[in-house]
Amino acid sequence: MNYSKQREKILDVLSNNAVHPTAETLLELLKSENANIGFTTLYRNLNKLAQAGIIKKIDGLESSAHFDHNTFEHYHFICEECGKVFDIPANVAPDLVKNTQSATGFDIAGHDIVFHGICIECKQKKGQ
Amino acid sequence: MNYSKQREKILDVLSNNAVHPTAETLLELLKSENANIGFTTLYRNLNKLAQAGIIKKIDGLESSAHFDHNTFEHYHFICEECGKVFDIPANVAPDLVKNTQSATGFDIAGHDIVFHGICIECKQKKGQ
């Protein structure tokens, strides 16, 4: 990765001024510091920095929502290889809501866990 | 909520044929059963059913990604009132990855937990 003025500025704003900003918020922040960076450049750098592990991208991993007839509490796993979504039983995270509630004092209305990785089937295919 | 042929069919396909489909997949499934339902109607009904708690919508809660300079493992809470994103320490879910790995056999590359609800500040404002 080569140096660039723009990327340095983005990282600077991200680490000093901003709390979990969206790309749009970052653009505004940059503008307010007289660093007019094109949104293409911003997105490109955010993705690059996230891939390099320098920043973290928080999203649901996928652009389109999935719908589920099972309203039972359970979580999800998205296979990076085949794209399939698997159910994960809720008991992998006992006391999660209770712990979080007492750690924060927030009222928790709901939560989602999305894992990603390689499912068993794809793992075996790759192994061969 | 009034009855509608289309909604019945959507629910039917969702509960019998489909595993975590996206709206697009549902459209195809419906088409293949000769139920040509407009995508506007599909989206409207999916959202309505999800709001009524009859089905579940799996997504990251928000359409735009957030970026985070803190690459430490931690989770997130989105306040439904003010929209702010808060950090949640990772220790609310001890052994989560280990538990999930042994429950499924999948290779887990990463995961995200997103809570939603009302943050302390908004809770107090509402209380007054």
Added chain:
DNA sequence: AGATAAAATGATAATAGTTATCACTTTAGG
């Protein structure tokens, strides 16, 4: 330094997923 190849920029256009609009149709209760 000067040449040059690789990487980065940013304006523009494109894409994907979803929601808004609105004239028309269906449903349900008096």
Added chain:
DNA sequence: CCTAAAGTGATAACTATTATCATTTTATCT
């Protein structure tokens, strides 16, 4: 069986993001 409320679906709009590509910047190699 009439009417108000709810639902439909074609079209257009919108939002967040990625692709394209000519131009500029950076790093490397004499």
